[in-house]
Amino acid sequence: MKKVNNEYAIILCGHGSRDSDHQDEMLNLKTKLEEKSHYDVFNCFIEINKPSIEDCISDIVHRYKRILFFPLLLFDGKHMIKDIKEKINYLSKKFEKNIRLVSKVSLVREVLPNIQDIISKSKYEEYDTLITSCSFSKNKTVMNQLQNYTNKLSTNLNIQNKIFHFVGDERVVLSELKKLRIRNIILHPIFFFNGFLFKKNVKCFEKYFKIMKIFPISHYDPIIEIISDKLIRNI
Numbered sequence: 001m002k003k004v005n006n007e008y009a010i011i012l013c014g015h016g017s018r019d020s021d022h023q024d025e026m027l028n029l030k031t032k033l034e035e036k037s038h039y040d041v042f043n044c045f046i047e048i049n050k051p052s053i054e055d056c057i058s059d060i061v062h063r064y065k066r067i068l069f070f071p072l073l074l075f076d077g078k079h080m081i082k083d084i085k086e087k088i089n090y091l092s093k094k095f096e097k098n099i100r101l102v103s104k105v106s107l108v109r110e111v112l113p114n115i116q117d118i119i120s121k122s123k124y125e126e127y128d129t130l131i132t133s134c135s136f137s138k139n140k141t142v143m144n145q146l147q148n149y150t151n152k153l154s155t156n157l158n159i160q161n162k163i164f165h166f167v168g169d170e171r172v173v174l175s176e177l178k179k180l181r182i183r184n185i186i187l188h189p190i191f192f193f194n195g196f197l198f199k200k201n202v203k204c205f206e207k208y209f210k211i212m213k214i215f216p217i218s219h220y221d222p223i224i225e226i227i228s229d230k231l232i233r234n235i
Contacts, residue, residue: 007065016045022195036228077137114222127184129161136166170204188214
């Protein structure tokens with residue numbers, strides 16, 4: 001299908017990963033959003049993969065009248081503040097171009113209801129514990145957001161036991177689960193895409209427990225619709 005207007009462009013910004021699944025899923029999301037929005041969509045990465053934020057914007061900034069920049073992040077950590085907000089502000093001034101930073105997907109308002117719905121439609125009553133995780137951050141806001149999300153989701157699903165942690169702290173969680181004599185868990189590593197950290201977290205728990213695994217959120221069509229709607233509203 002033809003693009004609506006070739007004067008407008010969308011940039012998706014992911015974290016970046018050496019895991020090929022992460023890169024493949026990022027490209028898959030790009031393709032889906034191109035089909036839904038009918039605008040040109042580009043990818044960039046905060047680290048590891050190419051192009052970088054600067055290189056991507058430099059390459060297209062003079063080819064489009066308006067650019068929307070969408071961060072594929074879920075928490076307000078260093079990457080969101082330093083690597084995206086400050087860079088977009090700097091590059092907008094440098095190129096004298098209004099690069100619009102679209103608000104990221106809301107973990108509580110937008111992700112939570114959809115994940116809750118997905119779990120509710122499964123036979124989750126046999127799973128007595130909800131385990132969530134995300135990437136490590138020194139920013140206390142990230143842990144607070146993870147805790148808030150976990151508490152709300154477990155309350156809404158009436159799941160008594162819940163544990164939230166940074167990926168890398170699995171041994172501590174496993175020790176606590178052993179004390180509680182837990183056998184069945186809902187495992188929910190909170191990431192946009194599959195990748196090294198997601199796989200690491202799942203591998204640690206699937207050795208010892210029967211798990212209901214929640215996939216990275218880009219696997220779920222309702223989340224894709226949310227992203228698409230956000231972008232279209234901002235055009």
